[in-house]
Amino acid sequence: MTRYVALLRGINVGGRQKVAMADLRALLTGLGHTEVSTLLQSGNAVFTASDQRTERLAAEIEEALARELGLTVRVVVRTGEELRAVVEHNPLEVVDPARFLVSFLAERPDPALFAALDPASFAPEELAVGDRELYLSLPDGIQRARLPQLVDRLLPAQATARNWNTVTKLLALVGS
Numbered sequence: 001m002t003r004y005v006a007l008l009r010g011i012n013v014g015g016r017q018k019v020a021m022a023d024l025r026a027l028l029t030g031l032g033h034t035e036v037s038t039l040l041q042s043g044n045a046v047f048t049a050s051d052q053r054t055e056r057l058a059a060e061i062e063e064a065l066a067r068e069l070g071l072t073v074r075v076v077v078r079t080g081e082e083l084r085a086v087v088e089h090n091p092l093e094v095v096d097p098a099r100f101l102v103s104f105l106a107e108r109p110d111p112a113l114f115a116a117l118d119p120a121s122f123a124p125e126e127l128a129v130g131d132r133e134l135y136l137s138l139p140d141g142i143q144r145a146r147l148p149q150l151v152d153r154l155l156p157a158q159a160t161a162r163n164w165n166t167v168t169k170l171l172a173l174v175g176s
Helices: 021-030 054-069 080-088 111-115 147-154 164-175
Strands: 002-008 034-039 044-049 075-079 100-105 126-129 133-137 159-163
Touching: 002 054, 002 080, 002 159, 002 164, 021 034, 021 044, 021 054, 034 164, 044 164, 054 075, 075 080, 075 100, 080 164, 100 147, 100 164, 111 126, 126 147, 133 147, 147 159, 159 164
Parallel strands: none
Antiparallel strands: 002 044, 002 075, 034 044, 100 133, 100 159, 126 133
16 A cells, blocks of 8 residues: 555635535545545645556546546646655755745656746746656745746646645654
């Protein structure tokens, strides 16, 4: 059995795509997963399941959300080990965890998408490309930041971001 994290994109934001966390826990339990818990109201779930490919689990959850709740929601799944690696391999300094994002991607990004970016044009914001994630340091705040908008344009509907506080809390949940 493996611990997993499911990250739902764009739910409970601005009154759209509303999903009660109790409903999400029930949906995951109904799929046969155990030790299900959620964090915050923004679609973060931790659960235990038999060893499976994360892409298969994400598709299964997306299908269940459509079938049972009538919602089209993108889901990104990581194993607990993969989430630990995201934290341990962070290449940027986390000055303010609330202003530091990890954008979780469904698949590896094409390096060419980001190779042409001039980092100085986004300063003091910083971007680092990981395996299947992007690290974004946004010292002036997330609301006014330009890099997340760029990521959304380059990778539409393929990513879902969480701030560092949430990432580390999810890692703690996976380990508990």
